[in-house]
Structures are given as C-alpha cells and as structure tokens.
Amino acid sequence: MLDSTSEEPSDLLPLRMLNEYAYCPRLFHLMHVQGRWADNAFTVEGRNVHRRVDQLDHILPDASAPPAEAPLTDAAGGEGDRPESVAPVGDEPPAVSRSIPLGSDTLGLTGKLDLVSTADDQAVPVETKRGRVPDNEQRCWEPERVQLMAQGLLLREHGYQCDHGVLYFAGSRTRVDVPFTPELEARTLELIAQARQATGNPNMPPPLDANSFCAAASPCPPRPSTCSARKASPSYT
Numbered sequence: 001m002l003d004s005t006s007e008e009p010s011d012l013l014p015l016r017m018l019n020e021y022a023y024c025p026r027l028f029h030l031m032h033v034q035g036r037w038a039d040n041a042f043t044v045e046g047r048n049v050h051r052r053v054d055q056l057d058h059i060l061p062d063a064s065a066p067p068a069e070a071p072l073t074d075a076a077g078g079e080g081d082r083p084e085s086v087a088p089v090g091d092e093p094p095a096v097s098r099s100i101p102l103g104s105d106t107l108g109l110t111g112k113l114d115l116v117s118t119a120d121d122q123a124v125p126v127e128t129k130r131g132r133v134p135d136n137e138q139r140c141w142e143p144e145r146v147q148l149m150a151q152g153l154l155l156r157e158h159g160y161q162c163d164h165g166v167l168y169f170a171g172s173r174t175r176v177d178v179p180f181t182p183e184l185e186a187r188t189l190e191l192i193a194q195a196r197q198a199t200g201n202p203n204m205p206p207p208l209d210a211n212s213f214c215a216a217a218s219p220c221p222p223r224p225s226t227c228s229a230r231k232a233s234p235s236y237t
Contacts (some may be wrong), residue, residue, distance in 0.1 A: 005191075009042050010224055011108075012103055012104075012105070012108055012109055012110035013108055013109055013110070013192060013195055013196050013199070014109075014110055014111050014182065015110070015111030015113075015147055015150055015151065016111065016147075017032060017107065017195060017199075018109070018147060018150055018188075018191060018195050019143045019146065019147040019148060020032070020143075021144040021191060021194065021195035021198060022142055022143035022146045022147070022195075023141075023193050024140045024208060025198060025205040026204060026205045026206065026207055026208065028084050028089070028195065028198060028205075029198065029201075029204050029205055030204075031199070033200060033202065033204075034204075035177075037165075047055075055105065055131070056151070063118075063120075063121045063123070063159035063160045063170075094117045094118060094119040095117070095118045096113070096115065096116070096117050096118075096137060097116045097118065098114070098116075099113070099114065099115075100112065100113040101113075102154040102155070102157075102158060104152070104153075104154055104157040106157060107150075107153055107154065107157060107192065108155070108192060108196050109148075109150055109154060109192060109202060111151070111154070111156075112189055113125050113127075113154070114126060114128050115127075115128075116129050116155065118160065121159065121160055121161050122160065122161050122162070123152075123155045123160035123161070123162045124162070124164065124165060124166060125148060125151040125152060125155060125162070125165040125166070126165065126166040126167075126168060127144070127147060127148050127151065127166070127167055127171055129144065129167060129168065129169050129170065129171075130170055130171060130172070131170075131171045131172075132169055132171035132172035133169040133171075133172045133174040133176060139176045140167050140176050140178065142187075144167055144178075145178050146184070146187065146188045146191055148165040148166075148167060149165070149178075149180055149184050149185060149187075149188040149194065150176050150182050150188050151165060152164075152165055153185070153188065153189075162180065163178075163179065163180050164177055164178060164179045164180055165178050165180065166178065182201070188229050189228065
C-alpha cells in the first residue's frame with residue numbers, strides 16, 4: 001500500500017484511465033497506447049469543474065484514530081474546562097477532505113479523489129461530473145460507477161469502511177448515491193485487470209458495436225478529439 005502523499009508511480013493505473021477504458025477500450029488504446037489526444041470543449045470544461053477541489057492536496061484523517069473531543073463552550077461563548085462528568089452531546093460532524101492522492105500496489109491503482117467525507121472509520125467518496133444527470137435507471141453511466149467504486153476500494157485499502165459513493169452532476173446540480181454492491185466491485189476489479197493489461201497491448205480493440213451508446217462506433221474516428229461519443233456520455237470528466 002502506498003502512503004496517501006506518495007507520488008504517482010508509472011506502473012499503477014490512474015483512476016481517470018480506468019474510467020476511459022470502461023467507456024471505450026478502443027479510444028483508451030488510441031489515447032494511451034498510440035498517444036493520440038487533443039483537448040476539446042468537453043475536456044476543458046471538465047477540468048474547470050474540478051479546478052476548485054484540485055488547488056491543494058489534502059491528507060485523510062487516520063481511520064483508526066479516536067474522534068477528537070470538542071471543546072466545551074461556556075455561557076459567554078468561550079471555551080471552558082470540560083467537567084469529567086459532562087459528555088459531548090450529539091454526533092460529531094463528518095470531516096471533509098478535498099483532492100486526496102491515494103494509491104495501492106495491491107489494486108494496481110493510483111489517483112486523486114475529488115472529495116471524501118469521513119466520520120470515524122466511515123468514508124464516502126464524492127466525484128464531480130461536468131454534465132447533467134443521465135435519464136436512465138441508474139441515473140449514471142457504468143464508467144462513472146466503476147471509477148467511484150475504485151475510489152471506494154482505495155479507501156478500504158487505507159483502513160476505511162466504504163459501502164457507497166456519491167456522483168455530483170454539476171450541469172443539473174444533482175446528487176446520485178451509488179451503492180458499492182458485490183457485482184459492481186467484481187466488475188470494477190475485472191476492468192482494472194483488463195485496463196492494466198491493455199496499456200502494454202499493441203493490438204487495437206475493435207470499435208464498439210452499433211447498439212452501444214457511442215454515436216460514432218463504426219467506423220471509429222481516427223482522432224479521439226473528434227469522437228462524438230463524448231456528447232452521449234459525461235464519463236470523460
């Protein structure tokens with residue numbers, strides 16, 4: 001396991017690349033094996049959405065540390081001595097950490113988490129997307145669920161309990177809770193293994209089939225910057 005402040009080793013798969021592989025293995029190959037990549041309006045807008053949380057790296061609180069005792073407030077609003085017989089009233093608010101770099105040799109993953117809410121040993125990752133919430137049953141796309149589940153796996157590797165995450169769609173100001181089911185975990189681990197293998201595979205995958213969400217599945221455009229699939233899914237940002 002890597003410390004949360006470690007630099008990204010080159011042999012670990014970045015979370016953003018896992019999202020891209022889940023979205024389209026062929027486009028992943030064009031971008032990360034052949035090196036064909038150019039920014040467009042969608043990727044620039046996505047970076048702008050993330051910019052606020054990425055300005056300063058934070059460190060997660062220790063999952064095994066006891067909760068800090070809040071100071072006792074006296075009648076005048078100042079901090080007084082806490083009598084031994086007086087216990088704190090109510091629950092402690094969750095701590096919120098932003099732009100958290102995490103990595104794991106076990107998972108073969110590394111990345112920066114937008115936002116993590118923690119309370120004792122419980123953690124909830126929150127991922128921001130630039131677009132509007134999709135009009136489908138899950139209210140999100142598989143690449144987004146996989147990326148969020150991978151964040152949950154990284155948090156578990158660092159000692160946290162993590163049973164769900166949150167997608168926040170900036171375009172519609174919508175929050176979507178994503179439960180970390182055994183099926184989603186298995187699918188995520190499968191895609192992690194496939195994506196890591198794909199980074200060293202010189203053979204280009206075939207285009208997506210005509211029934212997929214990719215509007216340009218056949219033939220696949222030669223330049224990722226012209227791929228109209230980005231208009232069909234917000235998963236790139």
